[in-house]
Each structure stands twice: as C-alpha cells, then as structure tokens.
Amino acid sequence: MKSITIKKITLYPIALEFAEKLRTSFGEEPFKLAVLVQLETTKGVVGWGECSLEGRPGYSYETMGTGMHILREFLVPALEGKTIESPTDVPASLASTRGHPFTKHGLETAVWDAWARTNELHMAEAFAHFLPAGHTPRGYAVVGVSIGIKPSVEATLDTIRLRMSQGYKRIKLKIEPGWDVELARGVRQALPDIMLMLDANSAYTLDDAEHLKQLDEFNLLMLEQPLGYHDIYEHSKLQPQLKTAICLDESIHSADDARLAIELGACRIINLKPGRVGGFTESLELYKVCVEHKTPLWVGGMLETGVTRAAHLAFASLPGVTLPSDISATDRYFKPDIAEPAFSIRPDSTIAVAPGYGSGVEVQLERLQQAVERWEAHKEYAI
Numbered sequence: 139m140k141s142i143t144i145k146k147i148t149l150y151p152i153a154l155e156f157a158e159k160l161r162t163s164f165g166e167e168p169f170k171l172a173v174l175v176q177l178e179t180t181k182g183v184v185g186w187g188e189c190s191l192e193g194r195p196g197y198s199y200e201t202m203g204t205g206m207h208i209l210r211e212f213l214v215p216a217l218e219g220k221t222i223e224s225p226t227d228v229p230a231s232l233a234s235t236r237g238h239p240f241t242k243h244g245l246e247t248a249v250w251d252a253w254a255r256t257n258e259l260h261m262a263e264a265f266a267h268f269l270p271a272g273h274t275p276r277g278y279a280v281v282g283v284s285i286g287i288k289p290s291v292e293a294t295l296d297t298i299r300l301r302m303s304q305g306y307k308r309i310k311l312k313i314e315p316g317w318d319v320e321l322a323r324g325v326r327q328a329l330p331d332i333m334l335m336l337d338a339n340s341a342y343t344l345d346d347a348e349h350l351k352q353l354d355e356f357n358l359l360m361l362e363q364p365l366g367y368h369d370i371y372e373h374s375k376l377q378p379q380l381k382t383a384i385c386l387d388e389s390i391h392s393a394d395d396a397r398l399a400i401e402l403g404a405c406r407i408i409n410l411k412p413g414r415v416g417g418f419t420e421s422l423e424l425y426k427v428c429v430e431h432k433t434p435l436w437v438g439g440m441l442e443t444g445v446t447r448a449a450h451l452a453f454a455s456l457p458g459v460t461l462p463s464d465i466s467a468t469d470r471y472f473k474p475d476i477a478e479p480a481f482s483i484r485p486d487s488t489i490a491v492a493p494g495y496g497s498g499v500e501v502q503l504e505r506l507q508q509a510v511e512r513w514e515a516h517k518e519y520a521i
C-alpha cells in the first residue's frame with residue numbers, strides 16, 4: 139500500500155440547519171454543529187473528516203470550542219508534514235493528547251479518506267484490509283431510524299408510520315422518566331409487529347430497576363443505555379433483572395470497555411459510535427471483540443453530515459455489524475447536505491454505500507461556505 143504525506147490540514151467550523159429537530163433527554167439542538175477537516179497530501183489528494191461536536195457538553199464533554207482549541211494547538215501540528223504508512227498509525231501520533239475522541243475521529247477520518255483514495259480503495263475495502271479474511275463488505279448497510287421525544291403517543295405513531303412508509307423497518311424511540319412505559323404500551327398496541335427499541339440516554343438509575351422491568355412485556359429489540367453514561371458495573375446488576383437486552387452506548391469508549399461489559403454481563407448488544415471511541419482504528423478493534431464474543435453490533439450516529447455518514451455506512455457494511463444501524467437517509471436530517479451524493483433509503487431498509495474511492499462523497503464548496511457563515515452568525519450559542 140502507498141503511504142501519504144500530509145501537506146496541509148484546514149479546519150471549517152460549520153452550522154447546518156436540520157430538516158427536523160430531534161429532541162432527546164439531553165434537550166434539543168437548533169443546529170448541526172461540526173468541524174470539517176480538509177486534509178491535502180503532497181500528491182494533491184484531498185481527504186475529508188468531520189469532528190461531530192455540540193454547542194454545549196451534553197452527550198460528550200467535547201464542544202465546538204474545545205474541539206477547535208485541541209485541533210489547532212495539538213492535533214493538527216502533530217500530523218502536518220507527517221508521512222503516514224497506514225491510517226492505523228494515527229492514534230499513536232495523537233496519543234500525547236489525552237481524551238477528545240470525537241475531535242480525533244474527525245482528523246483520523248480525513249486520513250482514512252485520503253489514504254483510501256491514494257490506494258484506489260473504497261473506505262469499506264480499506265477497513266476490511268485490516269480485518270481477518272472473511273470480512274468482505276456487503277456494499278450496503280441495514281439501517282433504522284431514531285425518533286425523538288414527541289408530545290403524545292399519537293404524534294409518535296404518526297412519525298413512526300411516516301418513517302415506515304419511507305422504508306425504515308427498525309424504529310428507535312427516545313425515552314425519559316415519565317415518558318417510557320406509557321409510550322411503549324401505546325406504540326405496541328397500535329403496531330404490534332414492528333422492530334422496536336428504546337433509547338434512554340443514561341436517564342435512569344439502578345433504583346429504577348423495578349420500573350424498567352415493565353418494559354419487558356413489549357418485546358423490544360433492546361433498551362439502550364438506561365443507566366449512567368460512564369457506567370458498566372451497575373448495568374451488570376440491571377441486565378440479569380431484565381428479559382430485554384441492554385445495549386451499551388455512552389459507556390463504551392474502547393475495545394477494552396466492550397470486552398469488560400461483555401464479560402461482566404452488563405449488556406447483550408453493543409452500539410459503536412466511531413467518534414465515541416476515537417476513530418476507526420479503535421472501532422476495528424471493538425468490531426473484532428464483538429465478532430469474537432458473537433455479540434450483536436450496530437453503528438450509532440450523531441446526526442452527522444454526509445462526510446461522516448458515508449464513512450459510517452462503509453463501516454456498517456462490514457459483516458460483523460449484525461443489527462440495523464442509526465444511519466438514516468440524508469433528507470432525514472438535511473435538505474441539502476454539505477456533501478454529494480445524497481443517501482437514500484431503499485424499500486428493504488438498506489442504504490447503499492457511495493461508489494468511488496475513499497468515502498465516495500465530495501464536499502460542495504458553496505454549501506460549505508454557507509455553513510461556515512451560519513456558524514459565524516450563531517457561534518455565541520456554543521462554548
């Protein structure tokens with residue numbers, strides 16, 4: 139494989155308007171915020187990445203302010219001018235800066251994109267190159283859709299029916315204390331056969347175990363992250379009390395965390411967010427842990443633009459990703475997105491990976507400039 143030498147890295151803080159707001163137990167975000175990373179090699183190959191950050195520390199402690207600071211002062215200087223033999227070498231180059239996984243993910247993704255384009259590989263093929271034989275990408279990802287907290291069961295049902303008519307077969311509903319059992323019961327009564335899961339985003343404690351047991355009657359695919367966002371231990375106490383499979387999300391920051399959670403019996407399913415674990419190199423290690431333990435795996439999302447959506451679709455096309463991933467069609471979140479081509483849901487609840495080398499998408503520079511200007515106009519919202 140050909141190496142790449144990084145000539146220049148350019149950062150673009152952006153704000154995109156959502157096609158539809160998504161409310162979770164964390165609240166509601168008015169814009170999709172991110173830092174896009176443009177990496178140019180000495181051979182003129184350009185790769186793109188996305189640091190999927192927020193205005194305030196909700197899902198993660200990382201924000202637009204911390205991300206830009208860490209990128210400018212530490213991470214970009216660590217890579218500019220460096221020759222990269224393999225994108226899996228990037229984490230070691232960034233290791234002197236602790237933490238900041240979403241920020242590192244964006245930078246590492248730009249390296250993966252440029253390296254794959256240089257070697258005339260699709261991103262999925264690039265990932266498979268670092269896996270054992272037998273992990274040939276499928277060319278598509280099986281996907282589901284996430285629905286935020288609505289004002290009523292009927293409003294939720296209206297949205298579910300709309301998403302099902304668009305092709306989505308797995309439905310995820312956000313819940314919070316006071317809006318959980320009633321919601322699940324109402325949805326199950328109206329739609330008894332749908333593939334349904336609930337996502338709590340760490341809104342409960344172990345003291346709520348008896349209450350959460352009531353969810354067992356609703357034949358859920360999983361209950362995602364009911365307890366603390368760093369917790370594995372208390373989840374290992376909750377899972378034996380539930381028939382419903384617990385899926386861990388926020389608690390899993392590395393392949394070692396996944397191994398620990400599986401061996402402690404803290405969950406039966408793992409949600410992989412590549413940004414949460416610091417990039418695709420660590421994602422590949424986590425993937426191998428799940429394959430080894432025969433643990434169901436799916437790829438979660440952070441409402442990313444097409445830059446990361448393309449890369450996540452490529453990862454979700456690997457055969458060890460066994461459950462529908464949270465990677466919806468482009469128009470679910472953005473009209474228009476910042477990259478082309480857009481992604482469309484197919485009738486069988488799959489999305490094809492973008493053709494071409496690297497991520498397969500191209501950033502539209504006029505839209506990029508508009509998104510940068512929108513960030514400048516609204517950056518007082520962020521920290």
